[in-house]
Amino acid sequence: MEPVWGKVRDRVRVRLGTAMARSGITLPWWVPLGTTTFALVALVVAIGQRGGTPAGVLVAAFLLAQNSALLWLLTGRIVRTWQKSLAVLAGVGLLLAYPVVPDFAPIPLAVLTAEVAAIASAGLAFAVTAAGVALLAAAWMTVGLVGFPVYTLAVLLGLCAGFMLRWYVRALDAERGKQDAVREQAMLSERQRIAREVHDVVAHSLSITLLHVTGARHGLRTDRDVDEAVEALTEAERVGRAAMADVRRTVGLLSRESAGTRPLPGAGDIGDLVADTKAAGLDTHYELEGEVSAVDAVAGLGLYRIVQESLANVVKHAPAATASVRLRIGAGHARLTIRNGLSGETGPGGGSGLAGMAARAEQLGAVLHAGPAGPDWVVDVTVPVSHGAAS
Structure with a gap:
């Protein structure tokens, strides 16, 4: 059972994440999933409370209030925020025309204001909140909606919760961006350090090797001294092999594997370095x-x-x-x-x-x-x- 549920969850996450990225929504994928589920439960309860209401009204209210979720299920796309807001306001308005006590119909309005405040502009968020409160006031004055102050407070709380979520997401994105910048800077510094190590090792070793090769060429050309040339070339080979070992150890720092147990040189090795250079000529x-x-x-x-x-x-x-x-x-x-x-x-x-x-x-x-x-x-x-x- 668990593997099946895991596959379903992964598919929903990928499909919903793709749709949110296409719509420019930066919230975690589970936030819209949770708010939609909560609004759906409240809508189903509100419809169940209205047993004597015409079926056509209830079906229309459900389709309007859940238009965004239905469109996503059918096409994989998320409807625009202002379009969803108009549809939800219309659907809830149909239900409020047949009030009950207590009434779950205003709950989707509170969820809507929270969503709009979290993902849309502040102007649209305040406009949707004002429209929701006006809808509740109209139902209170016309059909006698009971609990108007409580429902209004719920809508305003939804607005506050949406703005808090927006601030939290922005702060989280900023922190992640800062961590990424620090990580990239650390990687750049490490690459520069390793590049300097490789440069120093290669430049010095090649210089010493070339001195030995020059000495061997000079010995063969002027004195025909094969033994001296062989000695110089042998020393050049030794320096080259030591340089290769240093390069491997330095480049090994780029990977997680061990770069060897040979210690890096220090101040005590400067004398040997000078001696090798002197021996090269x-x-x-x-x-x-x-x-x-x-x-x-x-x-x-x-x-x-x-x-x-x-x-x-x-x-x-x-x-x-x-x-x-x-x-x-x-x-x-x-x-x-x-x-x-x-x-x-x-x-x-x-x-x-x-x-x-x-x-x-x-x-x-x-x-x-x-x-x-x-x-x-x-x-x-x-x-x-x-x-x-x-x-």
């Missing part, structure tokens, strides 16, 4: 002052990537220059300085490398300066660290 020197343990993992990764990008820029723009890397860790901050001679070059320019370094520095709350300083190109960044760092 770039004249590079490294100086460390202080304890690298004072630099946390996030700041350490940022400093490592800045050194990586800076050395890649040196290889690209001034391969014959001498580069120096100095990391000084003091109480409360770590200062990283990368300096290289311009050798007639104009410097790294305004590519994605400098933009990536600036973005990393901003995330770390660091101060970054990058540009020419006399005959050298200098990258200087100061990062806050734990206050317990010893100089």
